[in-house]
Amino acid sequence: MNDGNSSTDSLEVGTSTSPPPVLATPRIVNIHNIMRETPLSTKRERMKMTPKFRRPAPKVIKTAPPVRSFYSAVRDTKPRIITPQGIYHLESPKYNPQKKDTYFEQVFSIDEIVGRGSYGEVFAVRCIEDNREYAVKVSINLLRQNNAQKYREVENHMLAGNHPNIVAIQKAWEEAGRLYIQTELCEMSLFNYCTKRHALPEPEVWNFFIDVLSAVHHLHEKDMIHDDIKPENIFVTKDLICKLGDFGLCVNLNNANDVKTAEEGDSKYLAPEVLNGRPSKASDVFSIGMTILEAATDMDLPSQGESWHQIRSGDIPERFFIGISDDLRHLITWMLQEQPQNRPTTQQLMEYPAISSRLFRRHAFIKRCQVRYHLANVLFVFITWCMAFFAVIFHHPMRMFQEISDRRSAIAAQMSNAQAAGIPAQQHTPIQTPEGSKAFAESLITITPFDYSDDENPGHLHHRRLFPVVGPVARLNFDDDDEEQATSSSNSSAIDESSSSPVRGIRHEWASRHGTPKSARKIFNGLSASKASATSSGATGDIAHGGSGDHGETEEEWRRNKYQRMMANERTLDSDDNENTVNESIPLTMSCPPAIRNRRLLRMPKLNFGLLDKKEDVEEDDVNDDAEKNSKKILNARRNINNRTRQSPRLVAARTRMMSLRGSSGDEI
Numbered sequence: 035m036n037d038g039n040s041s042t043d044s045l046e047v048g049t050s051t052s053p054p055p056v057l058a059t060p061r062i063v064n065i066h067n068i069m070r071e072t073p074l075s076t077k078r079e080r081m082k083m084t085p086k087f088r089r090p091a092p093k094v095i096k097t098a099p100p101v102r103s104f105y106s107a108v109r110d111t112k113p114r115i116i117t118p119q120g121i122y123h124l125e126s127p128k129y130n131p132q133k134k135d136t137y138f139e140q141v142f143s144i145d146e147i148v149g150r151g152s153y154g155e156v157f158a159v160r161c162i163e164d165n166r167e168y169a170v171k172v173s174i175n176l177l178r179q180n181n182a183q184k185y186r187e188v189e190n191h192m193l194a195g196n197h198p199n200i201v202a203i204q205k206a207w208e209e210a211g212r213l214y215i216q217t218e219l220c221e222m223s224l225f226n227y228c229t230k231r232h233a234l235p236e237p238e239v240w241n242f243f244i245d246v247l248s249a250v251h252h253l254h255e256k257d258m259i260h261d262d263i264k265p266e267n268i269f270v271t272k273d274l275i276c277k278l279g280d281f282g283l284c285v286n287l288n289n290a291n292d293v294k295t296a297e298e299g300d301s302k303y304l305a306p307e308v309l310n311g312r313p314s315k316a317s318d319v320f321s322i323g324m325t326i327l328e329a330a331t332d333m334d335l336p337s338q339g340e341s342w343h344q345i346r347s348g349d350i351p352e353r354f355f356i357g358i359s360d361d362l363r364h365l366i367t368w369m370l371q372e373q374p375q376n377r378p379t380t381q382q383l384m385e386y387p388a389i390s391s392r393l394f395r396r397h398a399f400i401k402r403c404q405v406r407y408h409l410a411n412v413l414f415v416f417i418t419w420c421m422a423f424f425a426v427i428f429h430h431p432m433r434m435f436q437e438i439s440d441r442r443s444a445i446a447a448q449m450s451n452a453q454a455a456g457i458p459a460q461q462h463t464p465i466q467t468p469e470g471s472k473a474f475a476e477s478l479i480t481i482t483p484f485d486y487s488d489d490e491n492p493g494h495l496h497h498r499r500l501f502p503v504v505g506p507v508a509r510l511n512f513d514d515d516d517e518e519q520a521t522s523s524s525n526s527s528a529i530d531e532s533s534s535s536p537v538r539g540i541r542h543e544w545a546s547r548h549g550t551p552k553s554a555r556k557i558f559n560g561l562s563a564s565k566a567s568a569t570s571s572g573a574t575g576d577i578a579h580g581g582s583g584d585h586g587e588t589e590e591e592w593r594r595n596k597y598q599r600m601m602a603n604e605r606t607l608d609s610d611d612n613e614n615t616v617n618e619s620i621p622l623t624m625s626c627p628p629a630i631r632n633r634r635l636l637r638m639p640k641l642n643f644g645l646l647d648k649k650e651d652v653e654e655d656d657v658n659d660d661a662e663k664n665s666k667k668i669l670n671a672r673r674n675i676n677n678r679t680r681q682s683p684r685l686v687a688a689r690t691r692m693m694s695l696r697g698s699s700g701d702e703i
């Protein structure tokens with residue numbers, strides 16, 4: 035029957051003969067009439083009645099604030115972990131006791147406050163130790179140190195053990211007189227969930243009912259009473275699995291102290307017998323009944339007054355059960371029986387067909403979620419370990435490659451800088467072969483057989499040499515330099531002669547590249563001086579050597595003295611450096627095999643220095659002067675060599691090539 039105020043949203047329950055119609059949620063027409071007829075209403079109705087600006091009523095504090103805690107507040111500020119075995123100092127690699135911050139502040143990063151109860155504030159946090167999210171409940175009031183029951187919540191929660199429908203406790207500790215309980219983090223409380231969704235669909239109600247029932251059944255099997263079952267203490271996970279939490283009022287029936295000091299839970303969900311007595315398993319069942327009634331009907335449960343008694347006497351208006359199955363309604367009514375003995379036990383409820391038929395499916399679903407959760411965890415740990423493993427394995431090779439590439443870049447930068455500055459880049463050993471390494475090592479040995487300290491051979495001309503200098507070669511035929519230095523104008527024949535001697539050609543090339551060593555120049559200066567004087571005496575008669583006139587010596591005397599000095603000097607140098615010694619009586623050591631040497635000798639002019647002595651014996655017997663004799667020896671030897679080389683057309687051709695390379699004209703040959 036519709037009255038004038040009804041709308042299409044409203045649904046009348048009952049007939050004209052029955053008592054005044056009751057509007058079932060959510061179809062409400064005349065709220066004022068309804069409220070007059072029955073004080074019970076749904077939460078949605080109350081929200082419509084309640085002005086939006088009105089603040090919610092303050093939470094009722096169950097117990098008076100602990101007065102004695104003011105005097106007995108703990109002074110020990112060190113964190114102490116609470117375990118079933120005892121209380122120990124709490125240590126963590128992430129916790130530094132020297133710092134002012136508490137353990138909670140150092141080891142956890144706080145995300146947000148997820149709830150506030152009469153006993154504590156609950157924070158959603160991330161633990162720095164394992165990088166996982168948790169909920170940490172911090173007690174509002176300081177613990178009373180002399181209170182034996184101060185850790186009761188923790189002890190009972192730990193005693194409850196692991197159950198898929200009980201919030202898992204991670205650890206609990208006391209610091210600076212406050213209690214911290216670290217538990218798994220859930221999405222929200224059932225109260226918040228119901229407030230958002232209002233009357234829940236029945237399948238969801240059955241699932242939540244089974245979850246809560248399983249948790250309470252587990253507790254009852256352990257002779258424990260939760261004593262505070264209500265939607266605020268039931269938490270919903272992401273997978274919509276309900277978990278029972280807040281063991282603050284939990285009673286362990288095996289603990290006499292617990293039973294004695296048992297407190298009342300929230301009055302909205304309180305069984306009537308608890309007002310004058312003690313909580314029991316049956317009172318827990320009653321609280322489950324009230325919770326399911328609220329979740330299924332969205333009823334705004336009274337905390338006191340007439341309606342409070344009305345519900346406990348079994349007088350629940352019919353309209354709240356519209357759309358609810360008989361099974362669910364029957365179970366709710368059964369659990370809300372006034373007399374505790376008339377209520378079912380959790381065991382009976384579990385065996386009820388409507389529940390037992392759903393139980394298996396629900397447990398299978400929870401198991402699946404657990405497996406998925408564990409697999410995700412294992413996968414995460416596996417990936418983390420794999421990454422750590424590969425990081426360790428590839429650390430050294432990666433460092434090596436990095437260093438190689440750094441070195442390459444450095445060399446490239448060095449070379450480009452050198453090129454930019456016009457400096458020839460330093461050569462590096464390209465490939466590390468044993469031969470290459472040896473040659474490179476030898477090249478690093480600076481050979482300084484001579485004194486380079488004169489002006490013309492400064493220190494920077496010290497050079498790296500790959501192969502040692504052959505002593506005799508360095509000593510032979512310095513007269514091209516002699517000629518160059520003695521006279522700069524009349525040296526065309528000297529060039530001719532020097533280029534005609536292969537050995538002297540090598541020396542000349544070496545000297546032009548590396549400069550003339552001082553000791554060698556001392557020798558050849560002496561030679562050149564004697565030779566020049568011999569030539570000049572022959573050609574011009576008496577040309578005084580520069581400087582000789584100063585001492586009043588004759589040309590002859592000066593030359594003799596000079597030559598003697600030179601020879602003495604040479605002897606000293608030879609004794610110092612055996613490499614510079616040429617024992618002309620001993621043939622030069624040849625490194626190549628005789629066959630090759632002979633073949634080479636066919637092409638090469640033979641340097642027969644014995645001829646010098648012969649000619650000296652035959653032609654120059656009357657020459658007494660040593661220097662003159664020596665210079666003539668050299669001139670004769672050179673003439674001899676020139677005669678021989680002129681006979682070889684191959685050598686002539688080679689000499690021509692050499693002269694053309696040197697820029698000299700061919701007509702000098």
Ligand SMILES: Nc1ncnc2c1ncn2[C@@H]1O[C@H](COP(=O)(O)OP(=O)(O)OP(=O)(O)O)[C@@H](O)[C@H]1O
Pocket residue numbers: 148149150151152153154155156169171201217218219220221222223266267269279280282
């Ligand atoms: N593990 C958790 N995950 C998500 N939210 C939580 C968790 N624990 C507590 N909460 C939120 O914090 C609120 C208060 O938590 P709790 O009931 O444990 O504190 P309490 O002080 O004991 O409350 P009560 O007034 O019921 O005694 C809860 O209603 C809930 O909203």
Ligand SMILES: [Mg+2]
Pocket residue numbers: 151266267280
């Ligand atoms: Mg609570």
